[in-house]
Amino acid sequence: xxxxLYGIGVGPGDPELIxxxxxxxxxxxxxxxxxxxxxxxxxxxxxxAKHIAGDTREIVIRIAMRxxxxxxxxxxxxxxxxxxxxxxxRDVVVLCEGDPFxxxxxxxxxxxxxxxxxxxxxxxxxxxTAVAAAASRPLTRRTGTxxxxxxxxDPAILKARLSESEAAAILKVGRHLPQLKELIADLGxxxxxxxxxxxxxxxxxxxxLAELEADEAPYFSMILIAKVER
Numbered sequence: 001x002x003x004x005l006y007g008i009g010v011g012p013g014d015p016e017l018i019x020x021x022x023x024x025x026x027x028x029x030x031x032x033x034x035x036x037x038x039x040x041x042x043x044x045x046x047x048x049a050k051h052i053a054g055d056t057r058e059i060v061i062r063i064a065m066r067x068x069x070x071x072x073x074x075x076x077x078x079x080x081x082x083x084x085x086x087x088x089x090r091d092v093v094v095l096c097e098g099d100p101f102x103x104x105x106x107x108x109x110x111x112x113x114x115x116x117x118x119x120x121x122x123x124x125x126x127x128x129t130a131v132a133a134a135a136s137r138p139l140t141r142r143t144g145t146x147x148x149x150x151x152x153x154d155p156a157i158l159k160a161r162l163s164e165s166e167a168a169a170i171l172k173v174g175r176h177l178p179q180l181k182e183l184i185a186d187l188g189x190x191x192x193x194x195x196x197x198x199x200x201x202x203x204x205x206x207x208x209l210a211e212l213e214a215d216e217a218p219y220f221s222m223i224l225i226a227k228v229e230r
Contacts, residue, residue: 003086005117006093007100007110009124010047013220014200016126018048023124025093026051029084033059033078034095035105045097055228059085063105073124078194079112087119099126101148103171128169130199131222135206137194139226140167151176159183167226173197181209189225199222 011017016041026032036042042060045052052058052205056154062072062076082092100106100121110119120199130147132139140146147165149158151172162168162184170180175194184190193209209223 001089003089003091005082005109005113005119006091007098007104007119007121008048008093008095009104009122009126010044010095010097012098012126012127012130012200013047013098013198015047015201017130018051019122020081021125022048022122022124023051026095027053029053029056029093030058030090031092031093033057033061033082033092033109035061035063035097037178038064038074040119044097047097048095056087057085058123067217070094075108075112078111081114082109083116084112090168091143096124098130099124102126102128115195125200127132127171127199127220127222131169131196131224134204135194135224137226138223139169139224142176143215144212151180155179155183159187162185162225165225168224170225172219173221173223174219175216177212177217178215181212184209184223184225193223193225194229195223195227 008022008025010022034042034044057109058079061074063074085092094106094109096104098104098108145166147168148171149168151162173180184193190210195207195212196218197205197207
């Protein structure tokens with residue numbers, strides 16, 4: 001009998017935001033897998049570290065990410081290694097920062113493996129809700145709507161969509177920060193925007209976008225745009 005694949009959301013960074021179910025499953029896992037930069041340490045593993053037993057087998061998914069490009073080879077190799085464990089009847093827990101299905105790396109393994117094996121998703125606290133909490137900004141209220149955009153969108157497309165949005169979140173800010181500030185200012189919405197980086201972590205930063213003096217942002221940063229109601 002084949003093992004089962006689990007996609008586990010470990011939250012935005014604060015280890016205390018791991019759900020009870022995720023912690024229990026990580027603690028009992030015989031095999032875990034997780035993404036890591038190439039080179040570098042895995043953020044997902046660091047979040048879950050205290051729940052990983054010493055004898056747990058680990059599959060590291062090394063990914064050299066480039067802007068706007070999702071490489072297929074690392075996920076193909078990881079899927080092959082995970083499939084070998086599943087075929088031997090061993091369950092595999094895959095750690096994913098935030099939530100597995102909200103811009104999560106696990107979705108690429110899900111595409112490759114879940115048609116062949118049993119699969120369960122354990123949702124996690126997403127970066128979106130963590131940023132809203134850090135900024136003390138409700139995302140929506142009553143009949144309001146929220147749009148979510150990656151900063152990697154074509155600027156003209158992003159500007160057009162933002163102009164039609166009641167409230168919006170822009171993820172993956174990084175090197176796009178100066179361009180985003182200019183675009184949001186052109187729309188007359190700079191005073192509605194707040195910048196958050198490293199939400200839930202000790203180095204968390206929350207600043208009105210109009211007051212932010214920086215030319216670049218870390219990958220784990222987001223801009224929220226919405227009118228503040230009193």
